[in-house]
Amino acid sequence: MNEQTTLDRERRYLVPVARLDLPGQPDDVHLSLYEWLPQFEEWATGLALCGYSTTQGALQEGTEVTCRSCEAYRAQYQAILDGQAQAADERSARKRQAAHEADTVENGAWHTVWLESGKWRWTTSKMTTPQREYAADRVAAYSRYLAECDNDPDRGEPTGLRWWREAGR
Ligand SMILES: [Zn+2]
Structure with a gap:
């Protein structure tokens, strides 16, 4: 060995x-x-x-x-x-499969919005909390898919994605 x-x-x-x-x-x-x-x-x-x-x-x-x-x-x-x-x-x-199922048009679109990170907070501040949680779920799902493609399955959720939760603490 x-x-x-x-x-x-x-x-x-x-x-x-x-x-x-x-x-x-x-x-x-x-x-x-x-x-x-x-x-x-x-x-x-x-x-x-x-x-x-x-x-x-x-x-x-x-x-x-x-x-x-x-x-x-x-x-x-x-x-x-x-x-x-x-x-x-x-x-x-199973994890890999779930990640690949996250490769949808909607998730990809929200991820692009996220990448314009200067505007994420502003964009989501116009939403209700359920709406922005939904949007963040889409970003997180696509981000997991990208992490899987990069062979980095342990990469966590992007920092600051759910800023409203941090603000509430
Ligand atoms: Zn022995």
């Missing part, structure tokens, strides 16, 4: 890990979950599936796992990880 760039940070993987270098530890290679820790900005392993503490870090991919307890848990863990990965794929496919 040295090819860290190919790993998906949203997912967890099963990797071989080394025993703790302490007396009394069985001389085995274990299996552990490998996951991305955003607070430390790095990948980390944890306890072995069998419950033993291990040396931090994944061993080279393909290293033979010799702990029989870890091997006995492997299929069960792998099934869970595969299920999670599939659910994540389905979620992002």
